[in-house]
Amino acid sequence: MSIPALGLGTFRLQGQAAIDSVRNGLEVGYRAIDTAQIYGNEAEVGTAIAASGVARADLFLTTKIWIENLSRGKLVPSLKDSLAKLRTDHVDLTLIHWPSPGGAVPVAEFMGALAEAREQGLTRQIGVSNFTIALMREAIDAVGAGAIATNQIELHPFLQNRKVAEFARSQGIHITSYMTLGYGSVLQDPVIGRIAARLSATPAQVVLAWAMQLGYAVIPSSTRRANLESNLGALAVRLNDADMAAIAALDRGGRLTSPEGLAPVWD
Numbered sequence: 173m174s175i176p177a178l179g180l181g182t183f184r185l186q187g188q189a190a191i192d193s194v195r196n197g198l199e200v201g202y203r204a205i206d207t208a209q210i211y212g213n214e215a216e217v218g219t220a221i222a223a224s225g226v227a228r229a230d231l232f233l234t235t236k237i238w239i240e241n242l243s244r245g246k247l248v249p250s251l252k253d254s255l256a257k258l259r260t261d262h263v264d265l266t267l268i269h270w271p272s273p274g275g276a277v278p279v280a281e282f283m284g285a286l287a288e289a290r291e292q293g294l295t296r297q298i299g300v301s302n303f304t305i306a307l308m309r310e311a312i313d314a315v316g317a318g319a320i321a322t323n324q325i326e327l328h329p330f331l332q333n334r335k336v337a338e339f340a341r342s343q344g345i346h347i348t349s350y351m352t353l354g355y356g357s358v359l360q361d362p363v364i365g366r367i368a369a370r371l372s373a374t375p376a377q378v379v380l381a382w383a384m385q386l387g388y389a390v391i392p393s394s395t396r397r398a399n400l401e402s403n404l405g406a407l408a409v410r411l412n413d414a415d416m417a418a419i420a421a422l423d424r425g426g427r428l429t430s431p432e433g434l435a436p437v438w439d
């Protein structure tokens with residue numbers, strides 16, 4: 173069991189834009205797709221996959237359970253709804269999208285329900301997202317570190333999230349970086365621009381290669397086929413130690429995602 177190094181993000185993509193992005197992504201070679209119940213595009217992702225002709229066995233599908241569906245009675249039925257929309261009998265990875273606000277549903281309850289979903293064959297692997305170290309500890313207490321495939325967190329050159337990443341590493345939990353491109357913001361950085369010019373790569377390729385070289389999975393999104401295609405090229409980009417050190421120095425606590433009422437107290 174493992175997490176693909178590079179997949180396709182679908183946050184914000186609605187209707188035809190979601191179908192087009194997934195179709196283009198599959199055509200240029202993506203085989204891992206990240207969606208979520210709250211994105212409102214699972215059905216469009218399912219439509220694009222069905223039309224693509226790509227075999228289900230060749231795909232790695234991730235979805236995420238929304239906070240309203242965390243209770244024991246709701247989690248599995250909500251995942252079954254997601255599977256129907258995605259037109260599949262299982263996903264490869266199911267994440268708890270955000271911890272339950274105010275701890276309304278205990279971590280042990282939703283992690284237990286998620287483990288049950290895996291036992292029922294609805295998902296091959298399970299994991300969490302936006303979890304702090306304290307919340308990861310609770311999740312580990314509930315199901316064991318070995319059962320948690322990943323913690324998907326905001327992580328890019330301006331927010332390197334080292335404490336969480338180091339704790340996850342110590343527990344054998346993979347980190348998936350979301351917003352690796354800082355929703356485009358890090359692509360203007362002159363340090364990244366200089367590395368990209370030297371390597372004849374794009375800034376996006378440099379940032380994605382940086383994250384993958386640190387051992388993180390990445391799931392960049394794009395509405396443009398050319399960007400989708402060139403982002404895949406990050407798999408062939410190799411940064412040297414000086415490049416890695418220069419990007420390490422760009423960390424500035426630049427968090428972009430911290431929704432009020434949803435975000436935990438960050439590490």
Ligand SMILES: NC(=O)c1ccc[n+]([C@@H]2O[C@H](COP(=O)([O-])OP(=O)(O)OC[C@H]3O[C@@H](n4cnc5c(N)ncnc54)[C@H](OP(=O)(O)O)[C@@H]3O)[C@@H](O)[C@H]2O)c1
Pocket residue numbers: 180181182183184206207269301302324325349350351352353354355356359374376377391392393394395396399400402403429
């Ligand atoms: N677990 C969570 O709570 C959570 C939160 C946020 C995101 N995510 C996941 O992570 C994925 C990635 O995050 P994100 O989509 O918010 O941000 P992102 O991947 O960091 O950035 C996407 C933005 O970068 C631009 N872009 C992409 N490739 C580019 C390139 N080669 N050159 C220039 N611009 C480029 C895109 O614009 P164009 O469309 O113009 O290319 C888009 O505006 C999401 O889609 C979602 O699946 C998860």
